[in-house]
Amino acid sequence: MQEYVTNAIVLRKFPQGDLDGRYTLFTERYGKITGKAKSSRKITSKLAPHLEPGTALRARFIEAHGTQIIDALKVGDARRSLMDLQFLAMVLPEGQPEHAVWRMLVTRRFSWQKVLAVLGWDPADALCESCGIRRGTNFFVPRQEFFCDQCVRKVPLITRQNAVISLYASVQSERRVDKQE
């Protein structure tokens, strides 16, 4: 059975059954993969500490009844927020290497403008999908559309927090704006 070995960053995890876990990894060689780690939720699991979101690791996996992560060794920390990791899990294509995005992460020169441009949604000249006038400074992931800072406020706050990548404003300044409303 063929084994695959690659550097990877854990983007997110979710439970599967009672003891197993499913993990979305961004791998250097194969792009985004989602795989199962058997018994990773047992407290005695040796893999679990190496599979927390944000962990940079060496991962070994096989293709048998789907993708199975059979070994994981933490080598560092991606130093991205959990939201950034979750957004990456949403926008990266499955099973397709994205070397430019990978390099941005490992060299810590990460920017959402560049990531979206590399993946085919260049925000440079994007106009707001709603008003068509102002700059599209927010990327609504599920619809793959840009909205300006004003129109994006029509999106419910909870959806915004989970599905809108704010390209320029920091999260804190957005929170301040919300308080004033």
Ligand SMILES: [Zn+2]
């Ligand atoms: Zn607008």
